[in-house]
Every structure is written in C-alpha cells, then in structure tokens.
Amino acid sequence: MIRLPEYREVCKKSLEMIDEAGIRLTLEDRKKMTAVDFGLSHIEKEGVQILTMFETDRIAGKILVLLPNQTEPEHWHPAVGDDAGKEEVIRAISGELYFYIPGEDNMKHGFIIEGKEDCYTMRNEVVLQPGEQLVLPAGTRHWFQAGEKGAVMYSFSTKVTDLQDQFTDPNIVRETKIGNL
C-alpha cells in the first residue's frame, strides 16, 4: 500500500529526473508515469518508477527511474505459455546504476537492504555508466539499485509479462495498491 500523496510525489520527482536526463517526453507520455512499491509499503527503499513508452504484443520500451539509493527487488522473467520469457536490455541514461546478476560475488558499490539477505541473492555487480547497456536473457535473476544521485534508464524487451514476474522475496505483491490518504 502506498498513500496517494506519496505516489504523486515519487512520480513527480521521477519525471523531473527524466527531464534532467535530457529525454524528451510528450504530454501523453507524462501521464503514463507510474510507481511500484511491490506491496512492501516503503517505496523509497524498495520500488521503481516506470513510464511505458510503447507496448505491443511483441515488444516494449520503458523508462525506469530509481530515486537515490532506491532498490528494485530481485526477480526474473519466467517462460509463460509459448513465450520463452521476457528478454530485456537495459541502457543507462543518467545517474549511478548497479545491477546484480548471476556470477561471482564482486559486490562493491551497492548495499543489501537491512535484514533482507535472503531476498537479494545475486551478488555479481555490473556498474552501468550512462550510455552503457546490459542484456538480460529470459530467466536471468536480477536486482538493481541506484547510487546517491538516483538513476534513469531505458528498458527494451520482448513482450511484457510483468504480472508473471517471479520474486525472491515471498512478501512481494506485483500490483501496487494506492491508498486514499
């Protein structure tokens, strides 16, 4: 659950960060800004802001925003029906961005949310500077975090199947519930 004023505040802040990153948005785009708290009710710690630029039956393009030190929880995109699972390419636009994927533990820049070691099991760190990109094949377990400046990135992918995403944290609910006050 996220309260409406907080929801509006993180969306507003995220749009400002996209503007500062130099990405041109139409008015129609701006209305599409959303925030996801994963049902954990502390969006500034664990959450993400998403602006879907386009989404068809075959491909999608989104802008993702992380506020300073915000963390998107560990998850993966499983095969669904005939689909092999969502393949995703992240392209960093601005800020400081750390990805964690399968591989040896070389974690240096980011941090694990206190008491949630079991929910963040990938420790192979990939630092993405603006302009750098990372391909995440279907099924790749991953989580990511912004540094002190926050981060703006593109996410390009095959067909979106977000509601089928699998999370390491059993307390996560993918759909965001917005409370009135």
Next chain:
Amino acid sequence: MIRLPEYREVCKKSLEMIDEAGIRLTLEDRKKMTAVDFGLSHIEKEGVQILTMFETDRIAGKILVLLPNQTEPEHWHPAVGDDAGKEEVIRAISGELYFYIPGEDNMKHGFIIEGKEDCYTMRNEVVLQPGEQLVLPAGTRHWFQAGEKGAVMYSFSTKVTDLQDQFTDPNIVRETKIGNL
C-alpha cells in the same frame, strides 16, 4: 557504391548529430556507426546512417540518422520463415522527421525524389516531433525523410531481418559497397 572518404564523412556528421541530440554513446557504440547508400550511389539524397545499440535473436535497438533532406527509400519488412516480419517502433529524438505510410494522400512537408514517383508510393504523412513515436506493424510499407535540420531517431524492433527487406525501387541493393577512393 560509396567512396570511403564520403562514407567516413557522413558517419562523422551523423555521430555529431547524435551528440547534439543529447544521446550518450560509449566509445564502443561510436565504432558501430554505419552508412547505407542502398546501392544508389548518392547517399546524401537517398540513404540512412545506422548505429545498432543492441541486437539479439529476439529484439534490436538502433539509432537512425538522416542528414538534412535525406530520404530512406520506401520498403517493408516481410514475413521470413517462422517470423511474422519485423515490427518496428520509431521514436523521434531531434530534428524534423516525416514518415509516409499507407493511407490517404495528405503529403505536405516532404518531397518526392525527382523522377522517382513510382518508387515512393506511400503518401500518408505523419510528422514526428521530438519525443513522438510511430508503431509500424510487420509488413507496413513506409519511407521517411528529414527536413532541413536532419533528424535523429530510435528504432526498436523485433528480430532484425534487414537483408530480407523489400524495396519498391527495383534498383536498390541493401548491402553497401564501399569503394577505396
């Protein structure tokens, strides 16, 4: 056929336009800049510059650059084997960009290359301002042209099948041949 000095010149100019558009590129990205003359040997009239950011078996992301008044010839992405044909989303970043797709003739801003009326048969004009986008379902016949300032855009798509592209102009050869001098 395009001469090497001209090839280098249009690639250099296109990278400058990408920089001016505010898109951050890595050094590795910069090396991927290519130019396509479609075998017509007058690239500044008919041609396009392409920087492939990523290309997997399922999706691709490119930056396309048109020089001032440059035109990408009319073509479409047919079904190939099991693939329904390349679906493409264009997102305008900077400059002046006119797309021509199926529909009523409402052509106003662009022009037809002299004597090539039969090679540019789509006359339904869509003007894309920076930040605006256009979805091109597989098989959609289209061509596009920049205004006096040129244009920079993203192209996101399903699997790339460029060498299977079909062109209205029978003289087109998709592979660019570069002459030594």
